[in-house]
Amino acid sequence: MRRRNFLHGAAALGLGAGLSACATGSNEPAAEISDIALRDRDLRFIATEETYTTDELIALNALNDDHARYLEETGLADLGPGRLGAMDAAGINVQILSAHTPGVQDLPGQEGNDFAYRLNKMIADGPMTTYPGRYQAYATLPLQDPEASADELERAVREDGFVGAMTNGFIGSKFLDHQDFETVLARAEALAVPIYLHPGFPPKEVFNIYYRIERPGFNDEYQDYIFSGSGYGWHQEVLTQSLRLIMTGVFDRFPRLQMIIGHMGEGLPFYYDRIVEDLGESTEGSLNKPVGQYFTDNFWFTTSAFFQDELLHLLLKHISADRLMFGTDYPFADMKEGTDWFRAVDLPRETKEKIAFRNAEKLFGISV
Numbered sequence: 516m517r518r519r520n521f522l523h524g525a526a527a528l529g530l531g532a533g534l535s536a537c538a539t540g541s542n543e544p545a546a547e548i549s550d551i552a553l554r555d556r557d558l559r560f561i562a563t564e565e566t567y568t569t570d571e572l573i574a575l576n577a578l579n580d581d582h583a584r585y586l587e588e589t590g591l592a593d594l595g596p597g598r599l600g601a602m603d604a605a606g607i608n609v610q611i612l613s614a615h616t617p618g619v620q621d622l623p624g625q626e627g628n629d630f631a632y633r634l635n636k637m638i639a640d641g642p643m644t645t646y647p648g649r650y651q652a653y654a655t656l657p658l659q660d661p662e663a664s665a666d667e668l669e670r671a672v673r674e675d676g677f678v679g680a681m682t683n684g685f686i687g688s689k690f691l692d693h694q695d696f697e698t699v700l701a702r703a704e705a706l707a708v709p710i711y712l713h714p715g716f717p718p719k720e721v722f723n724i725y726y727r728i729e730r731p732g733f734n735d736e737y738q739d740y741i742f743s744g745s746g747y748g749w750h751q752e753v754l755t756q757s758l759r760l761i762m763t764g765v766f767d768r769f770p771r772l773q774m775i776i777g778h779m780g781e782g783l784p785f786y787y788d789r790i791v792e793d794l795g796e797s798t799e800g801s802l803n804k805p806v807g808q809y810f811t812d813n814f815w816f817t818t819s820a821f822f823q824d825e826l827l828h829l830l831l832k833h834i835s836a837d838r839l840m841f842g843t844d845y846p847f848a849d850m851k852e853g854t855d856w857f858r859a860v861d862l863p864r865e866t867k868e869k870i871a872f873r874n875a876e877k878l879f880g881i882s883v
Contacts, residue, residue, distance in 0.1 A: 555858040555867060559883050560607045561875035562850065564711070564777045564819040564842035568592050568615040569637065571630075575622065576615060578740055589846045591615060594642040598845075599649060605850035607843075608872070608883040612638060612652040617683035617715045620658040627657035631667055639675035651881060653681040653711055661695055665702035672706050678879040679708040679775075684715025684749070690756045692763040700769050709773040709815065709878060712756055714749030714781075716740070753781040757814065762794065766813045767803045773878070774814050777842055779821035783810070784829040810834065815878060818870070820844035822856040836866045840875045 568591040577583035590597060594612070602610060619630040634655045642650045654671035656664040664680075671677040680703065682691060689695060691710070703710050716739075717725070726743040742748060753776055766772060776783075783790070791807035798806060816834055818827065819842035830839065843853040857871065876882050 555864065556606075558606070558854075558858055558867060559872045560605070560841055560854055560857075561609045561611065561872045561879075561881070561883060562602075562607045562843050562845065562853075563611050563775070563817050563840045563875055564713075565610040565612055565845045566591060566615050566847070567594055567612050567638070569634070572615055572618075572634070575619070575630075576617060586615070591846055594638075594650070595645075599646065601845075601850050602649070605843075605854045607850055607854060609648070609875075609881065610650055610845070611678060611875075611879070612642070612650055613681040613711065613713065614655040616713060618655040618681070620656060620683055620686055620715075622657065623659040627659050628663045628667070631655045631657040631664075635667065635671045635675065635677065639671070639677070643676070648883075651676075651678050651879065653677065653679050656680050656682065656699070658682065658686045658696070658699070661698050665698045668699065668702055668708070669706060672708055677708075678881065679703070679710060681711040681713050683713045684752055684756070685718055685721075688718045688720070690759055692756070692759045692765050697768075700765060700772055704769045704772040707771070709775050711775040711777070712753050713777065714744075714753045717743055717748060717752065750778060750781045753778075754783055754786070757781075757783070758790070758794070761802070761806055761809045761813075762798060764802060766809050770803075770812075772813060775817060775840075776814060777817040777819040777844070779818055779823070779826045780816050780830050780834070783816075784826065784833055787833040811838070814838065815840060815874070817842035818853070818857070820848040822848070822853050824860060827860060836862075836869050837874060839870045840878070841871050 568586055570592070573583050573586050577586060590601075598610075602608075614634055619627050619634065621627075622630055631654075635652070638650070638652045643652065652671075652675075654668050654677045656667055658664050668677075668680050672679075680699075686693075686696070691700065691712075700710075716722075722739065722743055726739070726748060728742075757774065757776060760766065760774065787807075791805065795806045802809075804812070811834075814834075815838050816830060817840045841853070841857060843850045857867070860867065862870075872883050
């Protein structure tokens, strides 16, 4: 069952998927797309936002029974021949894996710490070992316990070769700029590994203000998991968290810290000029650098699930190609659709190689 089918069924049933959006588009006629799709067939790919789950993780995070069945049918749990076959068909050399949103970051205490360790070891001892060179991973962190998260990040990087960590939006009612998470940020900087800022669902108080709609017949669950999630709210939330990290001086305290955001910049390209002009003026004197410089020095961006030429070119208008990486958001977006789209994009070969695999090689210290 593909994501669109689930969403259509969910809307009819009054249910929400809580999944990331896939946006595709092209102005090229079909025949021309077929012709230019032959371009760059030898291009290598490192896919930088690719999701997995387990039965235990589904039981923890599924929104309802329909969502659980959907997650079981998507291929999220397949880290063997099925996924590898899809990777080969798409021409993807390496996937960097991350646990299904929101991982274990909402699970408190020792239970959360143990769960994070189990998931990370399962990936390290399972697919990373069984299929060497095909999988890398972001550590799952028990963020309710920041000290334990910092320690698990270090263990996963040093012992198991993980390439960073992924977080999922709010941790309770806090973002990563809160002082509680300084130890996690400091450890990531010391280890020279990035943190991927994936979105997550908002806390109830935020949902009630921004996303609750009082209207007869409007379905609460659909509203909850789509309007506040993949349909809109997720993308605004990541951009807000990114700006908070800048404006609270996180990168002045941790100047080598690196963050990754997906979905073609989560709206940043559209707002970029307004952000750097207005926020730049209001923060002059309170930050070490102009606001825009932090996006150049401390952020990386991925194409995950947004396979549109116009969005790619808009992002490249503001962000160097040296800071952009390929990603598909598998299995919520199709791998081959993503690689076929990118091969056909009209960019110099050198630029395409940077985005497809070279920037990821540099950031993560891997090679394909």
